Amino acid sequence: MDLFHLNFRRRINALVWARRAVVLAAVLAVWVWHRHWGGVIALVAAGLVLVGSLQAWEASARRQFIREASLPGFLIGKLRAAHPQLQERDAELVLRGLRQFFMAHLRSNRKFVAMPSKVVDTAWHEFILHTQGYQRWCAAAFGGLLHHSPAEVLGRDARRNDGLRRTWYWACKEESIDRRKPTRLPLLFALDAKFGVPGGFQYVPDCQAIDRQSGSDAHCGTSFSDSGGGAGDAGGFGGSESSGGDGGSSGDGGSGCGGGCGGGGD
Known part of the structure; x- marks a missing residue:
């Protein structure tokens, strides 16, 4: 065989x-x-x-x-119906962000990962509604079901902070980004701002890039490596550095978009 x-x-x-x-x-x-x-x-x-x-x-x-298995074709239409500003190629980019999220879950040894994007969360939720197909996809991808959790940002819940830090760690690793001193954003963290998603989460790579006095609601990529503030296992990005995950290299053919869609808000 x-x-x-x-x-x-x-x-x-x-x-x-x-x-x-x-x-x-x-x-x-x-x-x-x-x-x-x-x-x-x-x-x-x-x-x-x-x-x-x-x-x-x-x-x-x-x-x-x-990275390569087909996602349901109907997700493109569902995404564009929920977010009319998206063109077809935009929706395809959102699905690449969903793959990056799924990869973070797998590479963190199937630990809890939190969703940082409202538009990718829409795609994930629509996929879950296709129950049998989603269950089959998860069985092949993870060996078990990945349950839905709402999109969110860093806050007071240490466990969810760890989930976001794992997502950040592996999304950066997929695109060869320095997760402690990023100069650009991984795809998953850039999409809401890129497509102007109402109520979406806007990120910038470094807190020095925004003026807090201006009332900006952008979140900083560098915050994921900060300690304190109820951050949970911040020193290891939710334990990702200490456990090492699958130990894969950052440049092993990931599905990220490289430098073309980072920056959050271009």
């Missing part, structure tokens, strides 16, 4: 079942050969190496699925 010629879901399912089969085989080996500890230890060690390799391959397949 050539895994590279299977579709995304079959490939991922094959890797999941292969990993389970290796674990089961290791358990059976211990039970059958328990009197031959030298052989058992060697088999278990080989099994652990194989399981680790399969897990890495599975994670890579899920990342590829999130």
